[in-house]
Amino acid sequence: MSGTSTLKDRIDPRKLPRHIAIIMDGNGRWAKERGQDRIYGHHEGVQSVKSVVEACGELGIPYLTIYAFSTENWERPSDEVNGIMELLVRTLHKEIDSLREHNIRLHVIGDLDMLPPVCRQEVQEAIQLTASHDGLHLIVALSYSSRWEIVQAVKQVAADVRAGKLRPEDIDQQLFAQYLCTAAFPDPELVIRTSGEYRISNFLLYQIAYAELYFTPTLWPDFRKENLYEAILDFQSRERRFGKTSEQIRQNEEMFS
Template sequence: MDIKDTIDKTKLPEHVAIIMDGNGRWAKERGQLRVFGHRNGVAAVRDTVEGAVEIGIKYLTLYAFSTENWNRPKLEVSALMELLVNTINKETKTLMDNGVKLNAIGNLNQLPTKCFARLNEAMQKTANNTNCTLTLALSYSARWEITEAVRQLAKKVLSGEINPDDIDENQVARHLTTCDIPDPELMIRTSGEQRISNYLLWQLAYAELYFTDKMWPEFRRNDLFEALATYQNRERRFGLTSEQLVKK
């Protein structure tokens, strides 16, 4: 039986987040430069997005470039930015064909001007698509995001717009870059590494974590479906006991 046929489409996670890891190692194993892995990772992105639409995932967030990645060799960063521009140009049609809305989170002002412009063009062009929202985390780190939220709240307290006692989890969440999308229920990381790496720390509080040894350039929609099948076999208790869940 096809793994896709085992998935209950009525119990899908609304939001899946992915750390696309292993491009560099995959390239190195083949005697190539790291950028070779990043280029081959584009096919994985395309197939995963199409798979998400096919199965019915409404929100998909990909960790594309962290704030720490700016510290990589300049040649690799330049190649990554050029690849990002070219990929956005080429893949906008794929997004339109699949009804995918493009979104982006992170310190986007750090992106090169050309990259930022292409990103905005693609987001505007796909803004009315409703099948799935694809969010790219670019120049992103969760600590940066939470710090920015705290800064915004502090300014509102100083201006008298809000009272410190009014600040709760909902207030913090509304000041995060993901304020318009639900928290992920499933987070997938490729390449065998088992850590979150400063990714959506607030939003992943109750997410199920799924780790696979597949390198990102090898990841395809069937790997996404396998992660979804595993997710559906887990018991999500949110601090309750199994017995309490049965009673509910």
């Protein structure tokens, strides 16, 4: 039995995270180690996305969010930004049949107005073509940052209060979450960051308040199914208390066992 199969077989299907979010980091360093330019690393990182999407589909995980491009990334050298945008268009065009074949529904969150018109059109077409799918929800954070998202949500809440649609006393955590880009999705339970960096980088700050964080030194282009399985096994080894005590968690489990 292969190592990958062994890892997969150890996963408890009853304790899978419903939503996994991944900060895909390390493309540039991976390319530099091989004497290539950064866009080569981004290109190879697409294979990792395909591997992880396939693994999530096989395991039956309903939601996967990948951090593809942040609002801060627009400040990178123009040749890298242009290369990433071209790669995005090519990848969506190439993979749309695979998304449809595997019943994957594509969602994109972020400030899409900042995208070049051809990218925005390709994104919108892919979203429309998969809108009826009810398998894995693949959420791509593109031109996204959490601070931008929260500010936009506050502006919308303020506008609704001013318009008389909402009273300040009606605002609570659940209502505010409905103004975020992720209103249609459950909060991530597991956040994975590759490349050995230990930070969140402005990603889903509101939504991951109680997520388990998993950091791996593996650079994103090297990340494959077995790496995802390792992260899930680590997740399953943790006790998720949500502010409660271990004793309360055990009593609750006994009650419903």
